[in-house]
Amino acid sequence: MHKILLYINTINGGGAERVMVNLARALVEAGVDTTLVTSFRGDREYPLDPRVRRLLLEEEQLHQSRLQRNVGRITKLRRLCRQEKPDLLLAFMAEPNFRAVMATRGLPVKTVVSVRNDPEREYAGKAGRLVGKYLLPLADGCVFQTRDAKAWFPEKLQKKSAIIYNAVKxxxxxxxxxxxxxxxxxxxxxxxxxxxxxxxxxxxxxxxxxxxxxxxxxxxxxxxxxxxxxxxxxxxxxxxxxxxxxxxxxxxxxxxxxxxxxxxxxxxxxxxxxxxxxxxxxxxxxxxxxxxxxxxxxxxxxxxxxxxxxxxxxxxxxxxxxxxxxxxxxxxxxxxxAPDKVYGTWMRYLERVMDGKSSNS
Structure with missing residues (x-):
């Protein structure tokens, strides 16, 4: 049985958060050992399937500088990956994507990131472009939602990516x-x-x-x-x-x-x-x-x-x-x-990444 960690800041509202909660349910229904990791707990979270294990990086949200926040969460996420020994870590959104890539360097954990918004905004500024153009391509795979989003990133990342729509209930x-x-x-x-x-x-x-x-x-x-x-x-x-x-x-x-x-x-x-x-x-x-x-x-x-x-x-x-x-x-x-089509595509892609076959997918 494959073991997958999903990582996002919170599941407190928002489209990407809802997609991750639904994907967690689909993975566990497919027999995958699935754990959802969030940076902290939100006030009005989407309900999580009880079969999905839940872990937090912070018991309460820490209000720190961006540098302190990212260093702290990368350290905690890396420690968690060492403890849990997942086959794959899948992250959603800009900062979690960056943290996931950094946290798994040198570990025997495949890393997949997912771009959930317009990259011109999500990876804006010098720091954002550094992450998008140079750090994200270090991931083992990436899931985009549109061709336009995919085209923004370097060919190195495009070659090992997939375009997968959101599933509708x-x-x-x-x-x-x-x-x-x-x-x-x-x-x-x-x-x-x-x-x-x-x-x-x-x-x-x-x-x-x-x-x-x-x-x-x-x-x-x-x-x-x-x-x-x-x-x-x-x-x-x-x-x-x-x-x-x-x-x-x-x-x-x-x-x-x-x-x-x-x-x-x-x-x-x-x-x-x-x-x-x-x-x-x-x-x-x-x-x-x-x-x-x-x-x-x-x-x-x-x-x-x-x-x-x-x-x-x-x-x-x-x-x-x-x-x-x-x-x-x-x-x-x-x-x-439709859900069956979308989640079938997710499963096939994640399995290819875990088998080391994501390039040119």
Whole structure:
């Protein structure tokens, strides 16, 4: 039986955190001895399968300088690898990726890193580029989510990498839709990256021709007060609604006539993938690092709008609302990220790495 350690800072919200929790469950179901390691424990963590062992580098999050934090966590992660003797260490996100590569130097542990966001942002600045261009290629393998993300890194890393989409839970493929005409839905943290302000501005334009349309924004975050002020200033009270966080996204999608992603950048947007799997017609910004463009393909490329362009986003939304109902086309595209397909790809790739055969995969 293979033994794998998964490492991420926390499983407290966020798309990458959810993917890792789901992957841990899939690995243990496949008979892999699976341990999830986090730097610290979060306040509102995703539920972890009880068959997955859980370890912490810190009992409580330590507030230190970046140098102290990284040196301390690399030391603890290396000690853990020596104790646990896993066949492979898999890390998600920029700092955990860097720590994983450094912690396993000279140890008989294969290391796989995974890039979960736009590398132009995740590996920005001189230090970030040093990590991305020179240190990450020391890993035994890497999982990307898009071709654009893969192309950012040196050929040395590309040659031993794989592109694997996120898996969407079966419940989204099973949604029985009962769309309410004009109901527009989005899901995402109320933070700058998601650019809900752009969506609200675009919705105000749509409202002129579709006065019965309603926008429901699911999520919480620091920008709620600002978005509330914007809604009031545009006279959209009761029309643009901040719904708060929800644990039942599938139910929120059931009545949607349209799903809109307005992000400035994404890795591979889980919320958009879930809407596609549910058969909801979608519109998205053509945000780096190419996730929505890759998900939609040429068939649905007219549903993309340039980032930060409210007029173009409004036009795409209006085309979707007034054109033929094409949710089935989105559901067909979503077959690419059905759980069995995605987790089968993960297992085959990780096994190749552990067997020393990841190059040119």
């Amino acid at each position: 079966p419940e989204f493929y099973e949604v029985q839709r009962a769309p309410v005409p004009g109901e527009i839905v989005t899901c995402g943290r109320l933070e700058e990256q998601k650019n809900h302000a752009l969506l609200i501005e675009a919705f105000a334009r749509v409202q002129v021709r579709h006065p019965d349309a309603v926008l429901k924004i699911y999520g919480e975050g620091s920008l709620r007060p600002m978005l509330e002020r914007q809604i009031a200033a545009l006279g959209l009270q009761g029309k643009a609604q901040l719904m708060g966080a929800t644990r039942d996204v599938a139910a929120a999608l059931r009545t949607a006539s349209l799903f809109v992603l307005s992000s400035d950048y994404e890795g591979m947007p889980n919320a958009l993938m879930e809407a596609m799997a549910a058969g909801v017609p979608c519109v998205s910004t053509d945000c780096p690092c190419g996730g929505p463009r890759e998900l939609f393909g040429a068939e649905l490329a007219d549903r993309l709008a340039p980032c930060k362009d409210a007029a173009a986003l409004a036009d795409a939304m209006e085309r979707a609302l007034t054109g033929p109902e094409d949710g089935a086309a989105f559901r067909r595209r979503a077959a690419e990220f």
